[in-house]
Amino acid sequence: MSMYPARMQGTESPNGIAEECIALIAKQKSIEPEQIHLDSSFEELAVDSLDRVSLAFDIEEKYEIEIPESMIEKIRTVRDMVTGVEEALRQKNASAESAGPDSGNPAQKA
Amino acid sequence: MTRVVITGVGCITPIGQDAASFGENLFAGRGGIREMTERIPDLHFSRTARVEDFRPEQWLTASQRQIAERSSAFAIAAARQAVEQSGIVAAYPGDSVAIILGCSVGGRSTEDQEAEKLHKRGGRLHPLTVPRIMASAGTSLVSMEHGITGPAFTITTACASGTHAIGLAFHMVRSGAVRAALTGAHEAPLTYVFLKAWDSLRVVSPTACRPFAADRDGMTLGEGAAVFAIESLESAEARGAEILAEIVGFGMSSDAHHITQPNAAGPAGAMLRAIEDAGATAEEVGYVNAHGTGTEANDRVEAEALHRVFGERARTMPVSSTKGLHGHAIGASGAMELLVTVLALRRNLLPANAGIGEAGVDAASGLEHVLLQNEAAVPGAGPGLALSNSFAFGGLNAVLAVRRHES
Numbered sequence: 100m101s102m103y104p105a106r107m108q109g110t111e112s113p114n115g116i117a118e119e120c121i122a123l124i125a126k127q128k129s130i131e132p133e134q135i136h137l138d139s140s141f142e143e144l145a146v147d148s149l150d151r152v153s154l155a156f157d158i159e160e161k162y163e164i165e166i167p168e169s170m171i172e173k174i175r176t177v178r179d180m181v182t183g184v185e186e187a188l189r190q191k192n193a194s195a196e197s198a199g200p201d202s203g204n205p206a207q208k209a
Numbered sequence: 210m211t212r213v214v215i216t217g218v219g220c221i222t223p224i225g226q227d228a229a230s231f232g233e234n235l236f237a238g239r240g241g242i243r244e245m246t247e248r249i250p251d252l253h254f255s256r257t258a259r260v261e262d263f264r265p266e267q268w269l270t271a272s273q274r275q276i277a278e279r280s281s282a283f284a285i286a287a288a289r290q291a292v293e294q295s296g297i298v299a300a301y302p303g304d305s306v307a308i309i310l311g312c313s314v315g316g317r318s319t320e321d322q323e324a325e326k327l328h329k330r331g332g333r334l335h336p337l338t339v340p341r342i343m344a345s346a347g348t349s350l351v352s353m354e355h356g357i358t359g360p361a362f363t364i365t366t367a368c369a370s371g372t373h374a375i376g377l378a379f380h381m382v383r384s385g386a387v388r389a390a391l392t393g394a395h396e397a398p399l400t401y402v403f404l405k406a407w408d409s410l411r412v413v414s415p416t417a418c419r420p421f422a423a424d425r426d427g428m429t430l431g432e433g434a435a436v437f438a439i440e441s442l443e444s445a446e447a448r449g450a451e452i453l454a455e456i457v458g459f460g461m462s463s464d465a466h467h468i469t470q471p472n473a474a475g476p477a478g479a480m481l482r483a484i485e486d487a488g489a490t491a492e493e494v495g496y497v498n499a500h501g502t503g504t505e506a507n508d509r510v511e512a513e514a515l516h517r518v519f520g521e522r523a524r525t526m527p528v529s530s531t532k533g534l535h536g537h538a539i540g541a542s543g544a545m546e547l548l549v550t551v552l553a554l555r556r557n558l559l560p561a562n563a564g565i566g567e568a569g570v571d572a573a574s575g576l577e578h579v580l581l582q583n584e585a586a587v588p589g590a591g592p593g594l595a596l597s598n599s600f601a602f603g604g605l606n607a608v609l610a611v612r613r614h615e616s
Binding site: 127129 | 270271272275333335336337340
């Protein structure tokens with residue numbers, strides 16, 4: 100038996116990102132989350148260009164990451180969106196690790 | 210010439226969220242000016258006319274609610290009532306119908322909220338900020354809901370926006386440019402920055418608006434919307450639509466004088482042009498719904514303009530401003546007051562100029578027939594023709610002439 104609710108079955112995103120993406124799309128499009136699956140395309144969900152930038156804004160606010168314009172344009176499915184968020188989070192974590200604890204403080208560099 | 214009639218009306222106001230309740234409260238003198246619940250420091254006034262209990266979820270779909278802030282939401286709700294009463298969307302091809310709405314200040318609440326966020330924590334604004342703020346959003350959202358693809362635009366002329374919008378829509382239907390129109394105005398200006406801005410002008414009443422009173426001390430800010438469905442008399446009769454009133458004239462002028470101070474020549478010119486446009490004479494006018502804001506300057510100058518237009522008859526002309534009940538809804542005021550005028554014609558009952566107390570009418574106005582209570586017009590004698598005045602900051606004047614429809 101899956102540990103995820105029915106609509107989440109098949110997801111490989113146990114960190115909750117897929118569920119968060121689905122919740123944001125559901126809110127944006129005023130539809131039930133149960134109608135949205137990882138393989139749902141943005142076209143069939145009628146996610147238009149204004150929805151895309153709104154969703155990117157919501158994601159950026161939620162995870163404190165930056166979604167580049169080039170990525171926003173490439174997303175075709177919910178799965179693409181989840182993958183994109185995971186990728187952006189990885190990059191954020193990697194740059195935080197490589198920067199080290201003191202690099203953000205100009206006073207210490209002087 | 211094509212005759213133009215009103216066959217539907219909707220409204221969201223501080224004294225009623227449909228035309229029937231608006232009329233009931235109007236003639237019962239039940240006003241919507243109340244103490245503000247928000248705490249705004251250092252204001253010289255404490256009362257506004259707010260639309261209480263407006264529930265967007267009652268009127269708007271979830272997707273409309275994402276984009277429509279309060280001002281646009283008022284427009285959607287009022288327009289839907291007008292469409293349902295008139296049936297014009299079903300009666301005409303979408304590209305033969307216009308939508309012309311007035312709105313002076315756009316999405317003030319969104320602008321305030323987003324500016325506050327920006328100043329507190331920096332960063333970026335929500336991508337829907339622009340669609341929510343733009344003053345024409347109401348027109349766009351109404352056009353989308355009803356599939357209206359004809360001319361659609363928003364007019365902004367401060368406190369005359371609604372009257373300019375309706376007048377232009379009236380001329381477009383009369384000329385045959387379109388077969389029908391949804392027209393009126395919407396406004397939601399009761400926001401922190403806007404209230405503070407008006408406070409600085411020192412024209413808002415610290416008590417309550419009482420136009421033409423000897424002791425008047427300013428206006429009371431309000432909000433809301435009123436939208437009308439208009440079409441040709443011929444089409445309305447052919448399809449058996451109920452005719453609420455006939456719009457017969459529209460006059461405009463500019464003072465070209467001062468950004469806030471009015472002068473009498475401009476308003477008088479607009480009234481005269483509305484009467485001329487109606488093919489009527491000043492003698493036929495039986496009621497004037499005044500702009501009557503309750504400020505010292507507006508009411509003094511409007512009285513002078515009435516004397517210029519009506520001469521000695523100005524003394525006995527029935528005049529009232531109903532802003533003491535529903536407040537001054539800025540760009541939406543003209544549309545709300547056209548509704549007052551239409552109801553007065555239909556009921557043959559002229560509404561009282563609310564708020565005048567023991568001090569009485571300002572004797573210097575020379576207006577001796579400011580209506581202190583509702584007054585039944587003489588049966589069969591009038592008010593066959595009525596004027597609805599709107600005069601804006603910057604000297605932009607617009608006047609509609611309306612006749613009772615005798616079926």
